Amino acid sequence: MKGRFLAVDWGTTNRRVFVIGEYGTVEHTERDDHGVVKVGREGFVQEAAAIRRRLGDLPMLCAGMVGSDRGWVDAGYVPCPARIEDLAAALRWIEPGRIAIVPGLSFEGDDRADTMRGEEVQFLGAVAAGQVPSTALLAQPGTHCKWAHVADGAITRFTTAITGEMFALLKDHSLLAGQIDRAAEDDAAFLAGVERARSPNLLAHLFGVRADVLLGRRSREESASYASGLLIGADVAAHAAGASPFILAGPELGRLYARAVAAFGGEATIVDSHAAFVNGVRLIWDLVQ
C-alpha cells in the first residue's frame, strides 16, 4: 500500500482511467472513447500527459491493447502458467518507476495456442484478492470470451471464443441482419438455442434461425435471443459443461451465461469485473514499489 497512482484500462475503442488511493480505494474514474485505434501510435505520450494534467502528476499503470503491436509499445506476453507476480515482474516500463504497461498472457499447448491482453489483470486480480477461489474455472464473456483455468493462484491454460464478435457479425452483416434486431434476453427462445447447441453443428444451426422463421416455427422477434442461445450455448458446451465457473461480467451478459451454465448442469457465480481490475492493478503496483 505505497501511494496513489493512475490506472488506465486502455482498450481498442474505449479507455477507462482510475485514480487509485493508498488502500485500493477508487477515488475517481472516467471513461471516454480515446481507445488505441483513435489515439494512434504517435499520440500516447500526449494522452498520458493530458491525463496527468487533469487528474494529478501520479505514476501510471496501463493495461489492455495499449500494450499490443498497435498500441504505445508492444509489452509482449507472459507464458502460462502465470501468477500476478509474473505480470508485475514483466511490466514494460516507459518511464522507470513512473509509467508501465502490463504484458499479456500466452498459452502454447501441443495442439493449440492462445493469447489474451487486458483480461489477465481482472483474472489474476480476482484470484489474488480472494474474489474467487485459487483453483477454479473463470470466464470473461464479451466480444471475445476468455475461459481461464486457475490452479493454486496461477492461470495454467485458457481459451478464447469469438462468441460476442460472432453475434455482432451475424447481426450486422449476415443473412440474419435485420432478423436479429435487438439485444438477447434470457427467455424461452434463448434457452431453446442453448438446448439446440448440445449438438455441435453451429454452421447449420445458424441457418436454422432463418429457416424457422420462414416456416413459421419461431417468430422473427425471437431470433436475437435464439441466436444468442446458439452461440453462448456452444461456448458453454465446449468450455464449461457441468462445471461451475466464476464469471466476470456485467449483469446482462452474466445472466445469459449463468442460464446457459445452469442448462449444462453447472452453477455460475457472477463476479464484479471492475473490482477485479482495481484489485489487479493495485496488487501489481504494490509489487513493484
Next chain:
Amino acid sequence: MKGRFLAVDWGTTNRRVFVIGEYGTVEHTERDDHGVVKVGREGFVQEAAAIRRRLGDLPMLCAGMVGSDRGWVDAGYVPCPARIEDLAAALRWIEPGRIAIVPGLSFEGDDRADTMRGEEVQFLGAVAAGQVPSTALLAQPGTHCKWAHVADGAITRFTTAITGEMFALLKDHSLLAGQIDRAAEDDAAFLAGVERARSPNLLAHLFGVRADVLLGRRSREESASYASGLLIGADVAAHAAGASPFILAGPELGRLYARAVAAFGGEATIVDSHAAFVNGVRLIWDLVQ
C-alpha cells in the same frame, strides 16, 4: 422431349439464362448481374419480355430466388420427401403454359427445419438423369452449403450450413479481416484446419487463427487456407464423416470439399452442377407438357 424453351437460374445477385433445345441440348447461355435484388419486385415482367426479345418468344421456366418473397412471386415450398415430379406438379404458373417458377423445398423434422430454393433443381435433376445414384448423400457447397439425403430418387431430408457465408464474414468484417486476404488452397494449412475441426469448437478455433500468427506458429499467408479448413472441416465432420458424397460444385470448391471428405475417411465424387441444372429443368418441363 417436347420443344425448345428458356430456363432461367435467377438468383439473388446473378442470373443465368439457357436456351434449351428439344433433346436437352444447351443451344445458348448468357450470364449477367440482373439478380432478384437488382431487378426488384416490379421489374420481372419487363425483364422476362426483354429475354424473349433477345432469345426468342419461347416458354420460360424460372428457378431460384425469383420464387422467394423478394422475387417475382412467392412459389412456396414442397415438403420432403420430394421427387422431381413433385416440383413439376407444384410449379407456380405466371402465364399458364408459358411462364412458370419452380418451388423450393422444405424439411420439417421433430427438432429442426430447413429450406432450399434453387438447389432442388440441380439435386433432383442429377438424380433423375442418373448423374448420381438414386440413393446417396449429395452436397452443393457455396455461400450456403446444402447436404441432401436422397433415397429411391426422393430428397428425404437436407441440412444447410452457412459455411461460405461465414468465410466471407470473417474475411470482410471480423478480427481476421486483413489476415484472410486470399482464396483458400487445398494445401497443408487447409488440411491442418480440417484436422483441428475434429474437435467441435469453432468459436475458439477461429480465434486460434489469429493467436497462431501472433505467436509465430503459422504464417499470416496461411490464414485463409487454415480458416477455410476449419469451416469446411466442421461442415464435413457434421454432415459427411466417413461418407462418400456426390458434390455438385465447380473445380476449386469441389477440390476443397473432396480433400476434407477424404480426411474424414470418405471418398467424394464431383458432379457437374451446370449439367445437373439443365437436366433438372428439361425433365421438369417435359413433365408439364
